[in-house]
Amino acid sequence: FSHVLVAKFRHTKLPPGPFPLPIIGNFLLLGRNPHRSIAKLSKTYGPLMYLKLGTVQTIKHDQICSDRTVPHTAHAANHHKSSLAWLPVGNKWRKLRRICKEHMFTVHKLQSSEGLRKKKLQQLHDYLHECCSNRRVVDIGEVAFVTSLNLISTTLFSIDFAHFGSNSAQEMKGTPNLADYFPILKRIDPQGLKRESEDYAGKLLTTFDQITSERLRSIGVSSSDFPRKNDLLQVLLDLNQERDSDLSRDELKHLFLVLIVGGADTSTDTVEWAMTELLSNPEIMSKARNELRTVIGENKQVEESDISKLPYLRAVVKETFRFHPVVLFLIPHKANANVEMNGYIIPKDAQILVNIWAMGRDSSIWSNADMFEPERFLDSKIDYKGHDFEFIPFGSGRRICPGMPLAHIMVHLMVASFIHNFKWKLEPGMKSEELDLSEMFGLSLHKAVPLKAFPVKWP
Ligand code: HEM
Numbered sequence: 198f199s200h201v202l203v204a205k206f207r208h209t210k211l212p213p214g215p216f217p218l219p220i221i222g223n224f225l226l227l228g229r230n231p232h233r234s235i236a237k238l239s240k241t242y243g244p245l246m247y248l249k250l251g252t253v254q255t256i257k258h259d260q261i262c263s264d265r266t267v268p269h270t271a272h273a274a275n276h277h278k279s280s281l282a283w284l285p286v287g288n289k290w291r292k293l294r295r296i297c298k299e300h301m302f303t304v305h306k307l308q309s310s311e312g313l314r315k316k317k318l319q320q321l322h323d324y325l326h327e328c329c330s331n332r333r334v335v336d337i338g339e340v341a342f343v344t345s346l347n348l349i350s351t352t353l354f355s356i357d358f359a360h361f362g363s364n365s366a367q368e369m370k371g372t373p374n375l376a377d378y379f380p381i382l383k384r385i386d387p388q389g390l391k392r393e394s395e396d397y398a399g400k401l402l403t404t405f406d407q408i409t410s411e412r413l414r415s416i417g418v419s420s421s422d423f424p425r426k427n428d429l430l431q432v433l434l435d436l437n438q439e440r441d442s443d444l445s446r447d448e449l450k451h452l453f454l455v456l457i458v459g460g461a462d463t464s465t466d467t468v469e470w471a472m473t474e475l476l477s478n479p480e481i482m483s484k485a486r487n488e489l490r491t492v493i494g495e496n497k498q499v500e501e502s503d504i505s506k507l508p509y510l511r512a513v514v515k516e517t518f519r520f521h522p523v524v525l526f527l528i529p530h531k532a533n534a535n536v537e538m539n540g541y542i543i544p545k546d547a548q549i550l551v552n553i554w555a556m557g558r559d560s561s562i563w564s565n566a567d568m569f570e571p572e573r574f575l576d577s578k579i580d581y582k583g584h585d586f587e588f589i590p591f592g593s594g595r596r597i598c599p600g601m602p603l604a605h606i607m608v609h610l611m612v613a614s615f616i617h618n619f620k621w622k623l624e625p626g627m628k629s630e631e632l633d634l635s636e637m638f639g640l641s642l643h644k645a646v647p648l649k650a651f652p653v654k655w656p
Pocket residue numbers: 281282283294349455456457459460461463464467523524527528529530590591592593595596597598599600601603604608
């Protein structure tokens with residue numbers, strides 16, 4: 198195979214793309230919304246395009262290679278050396294993926310920890326109820342973040358990581374790091390993000406290690422004082438004891454770090470976008486709420502097994518993934534050798550960005566691509582499990598999101614909890630058709646202006 202590539206290499210060239218400026222390359226073309234700028238550029242240069250960003254070479258294409266370009270911030274606390282998200286495809290990465298696939302995010306393991314998540318959703322409901330009684334405005338993104346973080350942390354180790362109304366949620370939010378595109382600036386660290394991440398990653402890793410020590414101690418003590426937990430930490434410790442995996446303490450804490458960081462912002466932002474669209478489209482909101490009323494009934498909590506009985510809710514979530522995918526370019530992949538694509542050469546070590554946002558808005562794939570229409574998914578078999586390549590908000594193939602089964606549960610149940618027993622009223626003077634939909638590009642694509650509204654008891 199590599200011989201063919203070398204031979205072809207002599208006759209072919211890099212994919213087309215705009216002419217790069219010295220040093221900064223095409224960086225200025227990206228602007229504040231690179232997903233939109235790149236989609237626009239691809240109208241001129243085609244679906245496979247070459248961009249030079251700072252000193253990193255970048256290519257956008259639907260086809261992928263499986264290694265990663267490791268961002269500057271992922272070096273904090275040496276996370277990149279043990280992290281599922283940043284390791285190249287190799288034995289260590291395979292071991293971690295296998296543990297996630299076979300022992301953590303299976304239907305069976307998620308069912309055993311369902312009771313833990315049920316409590317977190319009840320807490321969300323109680324908090325919304327309290328805001329409703331006190332006529333208090335709700336920052337939907339903030340509340341979704343606290344809930345997402347706790348849903349993940351409780352699934353992992355039966356512990357809450359955030360509380361409604363505290364700053365702990367905000368402290369964990371990420372900001373984009375300019376240094377990722379300019380390796381030359383790494384030593385200067387323009388935004389102080391490496392230091393911040395070092396601090397933040399270090400604190401979390403220490404916390405995870407303490408939680409593990411605590412659990413190991415409690416396992417040795419009488420079982421009536423410390424009943425066995427149904428969480429994934431217990432599953433991993435059991436595996437180690439059965440010698441079915443040789444996960445070191447170091448690997449364990451880095452695995453927890455990547456699962457929390459990978460899962461919290463993405464799920465939060467998806468829920469905030471879904472709620473933004475529901476509040477902007479009252480008809481869609483009432484269809485989704487009526488379905489919940491008919492299938493679940495009043496004053497009954499939606500359960501994980503109910504998701505399969507709620508086709509309209511599922512269509513709303515799919516449409517949110519199409520219209521507002523939050524991991525815009527997947528997590529950038531890297532070519533680990535010169536690769537031929539469409540007669541062009543993608544050079545070894547080039548960063549590969551797959552513009553999921555542009556795929557979701559492509560009018561040659563979707564009718565009324567610029568409209569939020571959940572109905573398009575009602576009679577369609579298209580799903581986001583990685584087989585329908587026009588719709589891959591979780592990626593596809595080897596690097597597909599391992600947390601997708603948990604994300605699927607979390608996003609559906611959070612949206613359902615927000616709308617099941619509440620109507621939502623915008624702040625005085627705001628109209629649904631005037632809701633601000635502008636985006637902020639970061640680790641995951643979130644709303645630039647937080648969505649705030651008042652819950653009102655319904656009916
Ligand atoms: C709505 C929620 C989520 C979305 C949209 C999402 C999306 C993605 C995407 C697009 C990727 C990269 C795929 C690629 O590069 O080809 C990814 C990777 C990953 N996700 Fe998620 N994700 C979500 C939730 C979660 C959750 C809840 C967890 C864990 C609890 C998680 C853990 C990870 C990890 C560890 C990776 C890296 C996998 C690897 O590199 O091998 N994600 N996710």
